[in-house]
Amino acid sequence: MYVEESDKILFPCSPHLGTLDELSEHGLYLSDIPLHDSTRDLILLSEQLRAEYELTKRLEDATDTCQRTYGELQVQKEMADKLLYSILPPPVADQLRLGNQVPPVKYQSATILFSGICDFNQICTRSSPIMVVQLLNELFQKFDALAEPRIYNVYKVETVGDKYMLASGLPERTELHARNMALVALDMMDVAKDTFIDGHRVQVSIDHCWSTITT
Template identity: 40%
Template sequence: MFDHKLRLRQFGSSIARISPVPLHEGLLMTSAFRIVYPRISFTVETIRSFINAIFIIALDPGGGESTDEQAFSVKGQMMWLAESDLMIFIGSPRLTSLKAMKRLNVYMADIPLYDVTREMVLLYQQRNAEIDITRKLDETTAELKRTSRMLELEKQKTDRLLYQMLPEKVANQLKNGQKVEAEKYDRVTVLFSDIVTFTNIAAACSPLEVVNMLNDLYNCFDRLTNTHGVYKVETIGDAYMVVSGVPDATELHAQRVANFSLAIVEQAKCVTSPATGKPLQIRVGIHTGPVVAGVVGLKMPRYCLFGDTVNTASRMESHGVPGRIHVSAATFKWLEGHGYMFRARPEVNIKGKGIMQTYFLVASKQQKISEPRDQFFLEPYATPSGGFHGTGFCFFFSSFNLSILLSIRSIFLVNLNV
């Protein structure tokens, strides 16, 4: 309560405790308080003109230097007591949060029991807590989404790496915790290749040079496996092994391996030997037959092929000729009538197999290798029936006919001398 001259006459104990200026009777109101709302001068006449308005008074000895949020303010009603010629202000603390109460050194006990300010502070605090929880939940959700996307990308990288080591079908079974049973495949085509004079190259070069050479060569071969749809089984040193028909059966297994073999023979010439600087030359062996395929081992499991077909394909490679594709009679029959050209090789004694009739694959409808000028260059093109291959006869005729003419010429000169 204050009089007409703004002298303080009466005040509550809580206001006295909170006020930064010691309150006492007779103190000018303007020394400790200021009117925040409405924006009027602090005089009794002005206040009486706005007597029906809601007043907000702040404890502010600085004359308005503090902001409304920083100062402790009270919201209430002004009433003029004509009998005692005094102005009385009745109000409640203007607080919104426990944080503000702590800053202003105000306690719940300072607020009247049935004052709505209590509920407002608690509701505001609850709302802030809910907003804070919602914000943290949104941040956690966004972080989980980012983590999920990163995990998906890493999973894709892991899957790609796994599918390069194992067939996709087998890898998915292992990921699902399923046991991968060995399967028998009745018709597959297996290819082996190795580098001619690799032992000499390894002896003449540093290990790093050998590794770089093999890496360049096998990177080219790996790209061609995707192009021709064959599965790379493994590499051991300079040996490169692929198969078609496993693990996904196909009737085109022989054609796919044949096309792949023609491609790698030419592609190997693009990689040079670090020992001589000359293009590499490879031997290729191919055989068709049944195999059993399965995953072997628990640590670093490998998808392996077993059976005599694998052994025979390896023998085709080891008994092959540099720069040529050595195929068995079984593969030759599978490729019959599909536009491939072969040179018949005289029967050869294959280690562990005995005498075998084998062939050299030299061309397809789309591709032909550059044959080495060796003892087999003038051998005839052949089909399983022993005749000339229809698409290759004209190609063969020029070189083969030349050899016949030279033979006739030699016989004629011998008879003439006689």
């Protein structure tokens, strides 16, 4: 643009800048850009978009962290539930999961079975630890198959060492608890006959009791 009064040529131009950082690198300030220059609006818009992007990125990271934490929490919850149901009857475990107290209950008529491996101490003395562990795993897996509630209506209470404990008539009451336990005891003796260690057939002892109190 020619300015006749001063006999000079005026060249209006805008700095090629996109961010406040670039503006600072060139020693300029936002106030140096005329108000009517669109460069000011572009720089402000760029800064706003960058701030929104960073906010969105932080929100996505926080969401990913929450989802990952929730997934890990679900895994831990499933493990806790699995452990709870493995050591307690389902009706009792259901109440505990709900945070309810389970009062003691006396069963006048129920049968508890205790099973153990005969001469287990001698077996441990003459056999290697790995062989003893393999024996217990093999035998108890066979017992677990017999302890399915849908087969004999019995409930596996726990195993400690070579001891295996079953119950019938609790927590679900049944008049056939003695019959159920007698049948499963006979089958336990049969499967034990097919279990060997160091060439010796395993023998099991089986005892029982009647009335009991559960907590």
